[in-house]
Amino acid sequence: MDEVTAAGQPAEYLEALLDTLACPLDNSVPLSAVRNAADEVVALRSRDAEYPVVHNVPRLIPGMGEGAGRDLPLWQAHQSKMWREYQEGDEGVFTYDDNEIGRHVGDIIARSGGGLYLDVGCGARAWPVYVAASSGCVEWIGVDPFLGDTARQFPFVQGLGEYLPFLREVFDGALYASTIYHLLDPQRSLRCVHSVLKPMGKLFVWYTASRSRRRYWIWRGLRTLGFARMYDKDYQWAFTPISLRTQLERACFAVDDEVFLCEVCSDFSTCKHPSEYLATAHRM
Numbered sequence: 548m549d550e551v552t553a554a555g556q557p558a559e560y561l562e563a564l565l566d567t568l569a570c571p572l573d574n575s576v577p578l579s580a581v582r583n584a585a586d587e588v589v590a591l592r593s594r595d596a597e598y599p600v601v602h603n604v605p606r607l608i609p610g611m612g613e614g615a616g617r618d619l620p621l622w623q624a625h626q627s628k629m630w631r632e633y634q635e636g637d638e639g640v641f642t643y644d645d646n647e648i649g650r651h652v653g654d655i656i657a658r659s660g661g662g663l664y665l666d667v668g669c670g671a672r673a674w675p676v677y678v679a680a681s682s683g684c685v686e687w688i689g690v691d692p693f694l695g696d697t698a699r700q701f702p703f704v705q706g707l708g709e710y711l712p713f714l715r716e717v718f719d720g721a722l723y724a725s726t727i728y729h730l731l732d733p734q735r736s737l738r739c740v741h742s743v744l745k746p747m748g749k750l751f752v753w754y755t756a757s758r759s760r761r762r763y764w765i766w767r768g769l770r771t772l773g774f775a776r777m778y779d780k781d782y783q784w785a786f787t788p789i790s791l792r793t794q795l796e797r798a799c800f801a802v803d804d805e806v807f808l809c810e811v812c813s814d815f816s817t818c819k820h821p822s823e824y825l826a827t828a829h830r831m
Contacts, residue, residue: 554695555602560702561588564605564688567717570594571609571710574742578712601694606705607712608692621777625729626692634696642724646676648808652724652753652825653680655806659749659827661685662719667708667740668726671695677724677753685720688713708736713743720749725823727754727791728784737798744830750800752826753808756815757785788815791826800828 570576570593581590581597591598591605599606642649653676656664661684669675669689678687678701687701690712694705706712708723709732721740730736740750757763757778763785769776778785786794792802804827812818 554698555604556698556703558587558603561600561603561605564702564704567688567713568605568607568704569712569714570596571598571607571706571712572596574711574713574715574739577714604694604703604705605712606694607710608705608707609710621775621783625777625783629729642670642672642675642677644672644674644676647810648753648823649676649724650680651808651810652722652751653677655825655827656720656722656751657681657684659684659720659751663688663717665690665711665713665718665721665740665743666701667711667721667723667736668729669699669701669703669724670726671697672699673697674700675724677722688718707731709739711736711739711743715742716745716748718743718748719745720751722751722753724753725755727752728778728782728786730783733784734794734798737794737800741798741800741830746830748830750795750828750830752791752795752828754786754791754824754826755782756791756822756824757787763787788824788826791824795826795828799831801831803827803829 565580568578568591570578576593578591578593580588581592583589588600590600664685664687666687666689669691671693689699689701689703690706692707704712708730721744727733766778766785777783788805795802806825807815808823808825809818809820811820815822
């Protein structure tokens with residue numbers, strides 16, 4: 548991402564992160580802190596690369612070359628579009644503060660046993676509603692390609708879901724909060740999350756389910772044939788409850804539950820509103 552802002556985070560947030568961070572290209576490799584004369588962390592070093600720390604925010608996005616695949620231009624264009632919309636006042640690009648479903652998601656997570664959780668794609672908000680609803684039981688760390696223009700009220704790393712810069716088995720749980728369909732490679736990201744979760748660690752995926760209609764199956768067919776194509780103007784990918792379960796199981800998660808989150812309708816098949824689910828799984 549190209550956006551540079553003055554927003555940072557307190558030094559104590561950065562210090563709390565240091566014991567969890569790893570090389571984004573190989574999370575078996577811890578990062579060592581490079582400090583200046585004032586003992587401030589200015590960079591993080593792996594075996595073959597050095598990553599800057601800007602205003603106490605680690606910027607751990609590796610270079611993405613040919614291995615990123617043909618979807619990369621679409622993904623980059625969509626990320627830039629989301630950021631422009633947010634800067635122009637569309638705060639709903641990220642979970643807005645009074646989102647009742649987001650609060651419900653946080654309540655469910657709070658009942659999961661607590662611990663240290665990773666928010667994959669935490670967005671640019673200082674204090675997302677699901678974080679507020681679960682903060683009594685859960686400590687959050689956020690990762691997102693957006694630096695943002697507001698200081699977050701939880702430790703934050705600039706990074707990618709497909710290249711999570713965290714050591715293996717450090718988190719008790721993780722959440723995709725309406726982000727899994729914006730990823731460049733959801734399966735790669737799920738496997739990365741699997742590696743950073745402790746054994747039996749919890750995974751929550753909050754997503755808008757797509758119905759198995761003509762548009763969805765045409766899109767699936769084009770993807771299968773190797774054509775890079777966004778599902779629509781907002782989503783890079785689309786999932787039905789069945790296809791998401793398949794993705795989770797392929798990444799070695801066991802699906803525990805799936806909660807229909809629409810507060811207006813009682814059944815997905817009759818719902819005329821954006822229909823949202825929370826899938827709950829654990830690391831096998």
